[in-house]
Amino acid sequence: DAGVIQSPRHEVTEMGQEVTLRCKPISGHNSLFWYRQTMMRGLELLIYFNNNVPIDDSGMPEDRFSAKMPNASFSTLKIQPSEPRDSAVYFCASMGLYEQYFGPGTRLTVT
Protein backbone atom coordinates (compact mmCIF):
# COMPACT_ATOMS: atom_id res chain seq x y z
CA ASP A 1 0.00 0.00 0.00
CA ALA A 2 1.48 3.34 -1.06
CA GLY A 3 -0.25 5.31 1.66
CA VAL A 4 -1.76 8.74 1.12
CA ILE A 5 -0.15 10.53 -1.80
CA GLN A 6 0.05 14.30 -2.14
CA SER A 7 1.38 16.54 -4.86
CA PRO A 8 3.21 18.75 -5.24
CA ARG A 9 5.47 18.35 -2.20
CA HIS A 10 6.61 21.95 -2.43
CA GLU A 11 4.95 24.90 -4.07
CA VAL A 12 6.26 28.43 -4.30
CA THR A 13 3.99 30.97 -5.91
CA GLU A 14 3.38 34.67 -6.05
CA MET A 15 0.53 36.43 -4.34
CA GLY A 16 -2.58 36.43 -6.46
CA GLN A 17 -1.84 33.20 -8.26
CA GLU A 18 -4.07 30.14 -8.15
CA VAL A 19 -2.74 27.12 -6.27
CA THR A 20 -4.06 23.57 -6.56
CA LEU A 21 -3.05 20.86 -4.14
CA ARG A 22 -3.79 17.22 -4.89
CA CYS A 23 -4.41 14.15 -2.78
CA LYS A 24 -4.91 10.45 -3.43
CA PRO A 25 -6.27 8.63 -0.36
CA ILE A 26 -5.54 5.07 0.66
CA SER A 27 -7.59 2.68 -1.44
CA GLY A 28 -10.73 1.57 0.39
CA HIS A 29 -10.79 4.50 2.79
CA ASN A 30 -14.12 6.33 2.74
CA SER A 31 -13.19 9.57 4.47
CA LEU A 32 -10.72 12.24 3.46
CA PHE A 33 -9.53 15.24 5.46
CA TRP A 34 -7.62 18.41 4.55
CA TYR A 35 -5.54 20.05 7.29
CA ARG A 36 -3.35 23.11 7.46
CA GLN A 37 -0.38 23.33 9.83
CA THR A 38 1.37 26.50 10.94
CA MET A 39 3.48 27.35 13.95
CA MET A 40 0.96 29.91 15.13
CA ARG A 41 -2.27 27.95 14.73
CA GLY A 42 -1.10 24.36 14.92
CA LEU A 43 -2.98 21.66 13.03
CA GLU A 44 -6.34 22.89 11.73
CA LEU A 45 -9.02 20.88 9.98
CA LEU A 46 -10.18 22.70 6.85
CA ILE A 47 -12.73 20.33 5.37
CA TYR A 48 -13.57 16.65 5.26
CA PHE A 49 -15.43 14.29 2.97
CA ASN A 50 -17.30 11.05 3.56
CA ASN A 51 -17.92 8.92 0.47
CA ASN A 52 -16.84 11.87 -1.71
CA VAL A 53 -19.43 14.21 -0.15
CA PRO A 54 -18.26 17.30 1.77
CA ILE A 55 -19.51 16.96 5.34
CA ASP A 56 -18.00 19.88 7.21
CA ASP A 57 -16.23 22.84 5.63
CA SER A 58 -16.46 25.11 8.66
CA GLY A 59 -12.68 25.21 8.88
CA MET A 60 -12.20 26.68 5.43
CA PRO A 61 -10.85 30.13 6.19
CA GLU A 62 -12.32 32.12 3.32
CA ASP A 63 -14.11 31.89 0.02
CA ARG A 64 -10.71 31.87 -1.61
CA PHE A 65 -10.43 28.24 -0.50
CA SER A 66 -12.38 25.45 -2.19
CA ALA A 67 -12.12 21.67 -2.18
CA LYS A 68 -13.51 18.92 -4.35
CA MET A 69 -13.57 15.16 -4.35
CA PRO A 70 -14.80 14.03 -7.77
CA ASN A 71 -14.21 10.34 -7.01
CA ALA A 72 -13.03 8.03 -4.26
CA SER A 73 -9.38 8.22 -5.30
CA PHE A 74 -8.79 11.92 -5.81
CA SER A 75 -9.29 15.25 -4.07
CA THR A 76 -8.12 18.81 -4.67
CA LEU A 77 -7.75 21.87 -2.49
CA LYS A 78 -7.64 25.12 -4.42
CA ILE A 79 -6.68 28.59 -3.27
CA GLN A 80 -7.58 31.45 -5.58
CA PRO A 81 -6.18 34.05 -5.26
CA SER A 82 -3.36 33.05 -2.93
CA GLU A 83 -1.99 35.37 -0.23
CA PRO A 84 1.23 35.31 1.82
CA ARG A 85 -0.74 34.34 4.95
CA ASP A 86 -1.73 31.11 3.21
CA SER A 87 1.86 29.92 3.54
CA ALA A 88 1.73 26.68 5.52
CA VAL A 89 2.02 22.92 5.23
CA TYR A 90 -1.17 21.38 3.92
CA PHE A 91 -1.84 17.77 4.83
CA CYS A 92 -4.35 15.37 3.43
CA ALA A 93 -5.40 12.38 5.55
CA SER A 94 -7.64 9.41 4.86
CA MET A 95 -9.54 7.28 7.31
CA GLY A 96 -10.63 3.68 7.31
CA LEU A 97 -12.60 2.60 10.35
CA TYR A 98 -11.17 4.93 13.01
CA GLU A 99 -7.53 5.67 12.22
CA GLN A 100 -6.48 8.66 10.14
CA TYR A 101 -3.30 8.37 8.10
CA PHE A 102 -1.60 11.48 6.87
CA GLY A 103 0.05 12.15 3.56
CA PRO A 104 3.53 13.70 3.34
CA GLY A 105 2.11 17.19 3.00
CA THR A 106 2.55 20.10 0.60
CA ARG A 107 4.70 22.97 1.80
CA LEU A 108 3.19 26.12 0.28
CA THR A 109 5.05 29.39 0.18
CA VAL A 110 3.28 32.46 -1.17
CA THR A 111 5.55 35.43 -1.79
Next chain:
Amino acid sequence: GENVEQHPSTLSVQEGDSAVIKCTYSDSASNYFPWYKQELGKRPQLIIDIRSNVGEKKDQRIAVTLNKTAKHFSLHITETQPEDSAVYFCAASTGSSNTGKLIFGQGTTLQVKP
Protein backbone atom coordinates in the same frame (compact mmCIF):
# COMPACT_ATOMS: atom_id res chain seq x y z
CA GLY B 1 -16.80 24.93 20.66
CA GLU B 2 -14.94 21.67 21.22
CA ASN B 3 -11.43 22.05 22.58
CA VAL B 4 -8.40 19.93 23.45
CA GLU B 5 -5.77 21.28 25.82
CA GLN B 6 -2.34 19.68 25.86
CA HIS B 7 0.44 20.04 28.45
CA PRO B 8 3.30 20.61 28.67
CA SER B 9 4.20 22.46 25.49
CA THR B 10 7.83 21.38 25.84
CA LEU B 11 9.39 18.50 27.75
CA SER B 12 13.04 17.62 28.17
CA VAL B 13 14.11 14.32 29.71
CA GLN B 14 17.27 12.27 30.03
CA GLU B 15 17.58 9.13 27.98
CA GLY B 16 16.08 6.23 29.89
CA ASP B 17 13.67 8.38 31.89
CA SER B 18 9.91 8.38 31.42
CA ALA B 19 7.87 11.10 29.73
CA VAL B 20 4.24 11.92 30.34
CA ILE B 21 2.04 14.19 28.22
CA LYS B 22 -1.47 15.10 29.31
CA CYS B 23 -4.56 16.25 27.44
CA THR B 24 -8.03 17.36 28.45
CA TYR B 25 -11.05 17.56 26.18
CA SER B 26 -14.36 19.34 26.38
CA ASP B 27 -16.78 17.25 24.29
CA SER B 28 -18.34 14.63 26.56
CA ALA B 29 -19.39 12.67 23.46
CA SER B 30 -15.78 12.11 22.35
CA ASN B 31 -15.05 8.39 22.12
CA TYR B 32 -11.79 8.06 20.19
CA PHE B 33 -8.40 9.45 21.27
CA PRO B 34 -5.36 9.04 19.01
CA TRP B 35 -1.80 10.19 19.56
CA TYR B 36 0.47 11.29 16.73
CA LYS B 37 4.23 11.73 16.56
CA GLN B 38 5.65 14.26 14.14
CA GLU B 39 9.36 14.46 13.42
CA LEU B 40 10.78 17.63 11.96
CA GLY B 41 9.67 18.10 8.37
CA LYS B 42 7.64 14.89 8.36
CA ARG B 43 3.98 13.97 8.50
CA PRO B 44 2.12 13.22 11.76
CA GLN B 45 2.22 9.47 12.35
CA LEU B 46 -0.30 7.58 14.43
CA ILE B 47 1.52 5.85 17.29
CA ILE B 48 -1.28 4.68 19.55
CA ASP B 49 -4.98 5.25 20.08
CA ILE B 50 -7.63 4.41 22.63
CA ARG B 51 -11.39 4.18 22.50
CA SER B 52 -13.73 5.13 25.29
CA ASN B 53 -14.60 1.57 26.25
CA VAL B 54 -11.13 0.94 27.76
CA GLY B 55 -9.10 2.78 30.36
CA GLU B 56 -5.58 1.87 29.28
CA LYS B 57 -3.71 0.55 26.30
CA LYS B 58 -0.04 -0.42 25.94
CA ASP B 59 2.25 -0.97 23.00
CA GLN B 60 5.82 -1.78 24.01
CA ARG B 61 7.26 1.41 25.60
CA ILE B 62 4.15 3.48 24.94
CA ALA B 63 0.93 3.52 26.93
CA VAL B 64 -2.16 5.69 26.94
CA THR B 65 -4.62 6.10 29.80
CA LEU B 66 -8.12 7.55 29.64
CA ASN B 67 -10.31 8.97 32.37
CA LYS B 68 -13.70 9.69 30.83
CA THR B 69 -15.16 11.07 34.02
CA ALA B 70 -12.49 13.72 34.28
CA LYS B 71 -12.24 14.06 30.48
CA HIS B 72 -8.51 13.65 30.31
CA PHE B 73 -6.08 11.22 28.74
CA SER B 74 -2.32 10.83 28.89
CA LEU B 75 0.58 9.41 26.89
CA HIS B 76 3.32 7.62 28.79
CA ILE B 77 6.67 6.80 27.20
CA THR B 78 9.02 4.66 29.25
CA GLU B 79 12.77 4.13 28.76
CA THR B 80 12.97 7.09 26.42
CA GLN B 81 15.49 7.08 23.59
CA PRO B 82 16.89 9.95 21.50
CA GLU B 83 14.77 8.80 18.55
CA ASP B 84 11.67 9.54 20.63
CA SER B 85 12.49 13.25 20.23
CA ALA B 86 9.65 14.79 18.21
CA VAL B 87 6.43 16.76 18.54
CA TYR B 88 3.55 14.73 19.96
CA PHE B 89 -0.10 15.62 19.33
CA CYS B 90 -3.14 14.32 21.11
CA ALA B 91 -6.57 14.44 19.52
CA ALA B 92 -10.17 13.71 20.42
CA SER B 93 -13.07 12.82 18.19
CA THR B 94 -16.02 15.17 18.18
CA GLY B 95 -19.57 13.92 18.51
CA SER B 96 -20.68 10.39 19.25
CA SER B 97 -21.01 9.22 15.65
CA ASN B 98 -17.91 8.05 13.82
CA THR B 99 -17.51 11.00 11.47
CA GLY B 100 -13.78 10.90 11.94
CA LYS B 101 -13.52 14.58 12.79
CA LEU B 102 -10.71 15.16 15.26
CA ILE B 103 -9.75 18.14 17.38
CA PHE B 104 -5.99 18.30 17.95
CA GLY B 105 -4.05 19.61 20.91
CA GLN B 106 -1.35 22.20 20.34
CA GLY B 107 1.47 19.69 20.56
CA THR B 108 4.31 18.84 22.95
CA THR B 109 7.91 19.09 21.84
CA LEU B 110 9.78 16.23 23.51
CA GLN B 111 13.56 16.33 23.69
CA VAL B 112 15.39 13.25 24.89
CA LYS B 113 18.96 14.05 25.87
CA PRO B 114 21.50 11.26 25.38
